[in-house]
Ligand code: DOR
């Protein structure tokens with residue numbers, strides 16, 4: 314029997330780039346339409362490093378929400394070598410920060426102010442462990458001599474494993490996992506309850522060959538870069554397992570078409586326009602639509618110590634055409650993932 318209608322608790326997006334200004338205005342309605350809450354990345358220019366920056370950014374997000382849309386932005390601190398443990402802890406205890414984000418310096422977009430060596434923030438991590446503040450990690454080494462497809466696996470061995478040993482009570486989310494190595498590592502630590510992993514829709518749907526299908530496809534370039542098919546299958550296995558550490562985080566990362574289609578194009582896939590429909594395709598292809606709710610709506614809140622959303626939303630088996638482009642301002646647009654293509658599921662709003 315094929316299922317034609319799926320009702321799940323309203324999901325949350327545990328990793329999203331909303332940007333600022335005109336881009337924020339253009340992309341926020343898509344995320345806020347589908348998700349109840351989202352963990353908002355702080356890699357703005359300049360980055361949101363202090364509680365005051367994050368509180369002001371949260372106000373701008375709230376102000377950019379369409380009328381009548383209930384959506385809760387959960388803010389993160391951008392860690393730098395100079396992060397002050399006191400300011401960070403106060404921001405967490407006052408409810409401004411939900412977590413802190415570790416970008417190894419120069420690992421990805423707007424990460425130039427990131428942490429140059431994890432040892433430099435030991436007091437900050439100790440404080441975070443004490444107060445139960447989650448550390449969200451972009452898990453790639455920045456050593457350019459390491460092959461780009463190996464940077465996540467090398468990070469896990471060289472940095473993440475020792476970090477967890479050094480801080481036995483620190484709660485960690487390995488963001489946008491892309492490898493079988495990451496899945497195995499997270500599973501090996503699952504019993505501790507202190508490790509989570511977000512998985513994007515695009516990493517469930519593409520492997521590295523798609524980036525070069527018939528020519529170079531800049532809109533499929535993101536970081537960490539998609540890996541070979543065996544890794545994609547491991548991600549699908551993890552996401553559809555229902556296992557507690559794995560939860561939804563789109564890493565939707567809008568860049569203008571001009572910035573993507575360039576000699577040195579930016580990393581990021583914009584999936585917010587149809588995020589749930591994309592996840593539904595991946596789950597259905599794996600014969601696991603019945604596990605979508607655990608991944609999208611239950612495992613994340615449990616990790617963050619928040620109640621799941623009470624409201625239900627509906628997905629219907631009815632074709633959705635992904636918009637060709639999203640207009641940001643005159644002359645600037647964002648191209649959604651699967652732009653112009655037809656998806657099998659439609660998001661039909663609240664039940
Ligand atoms: O592809 C990505 N885009 N990966 C990241 O880690 C950052 C993001 C962005 O901000 O554009």
Ligand code: ZN
Nearest residue numbers: 328330354564
């Ligand atoms: Zn991201």
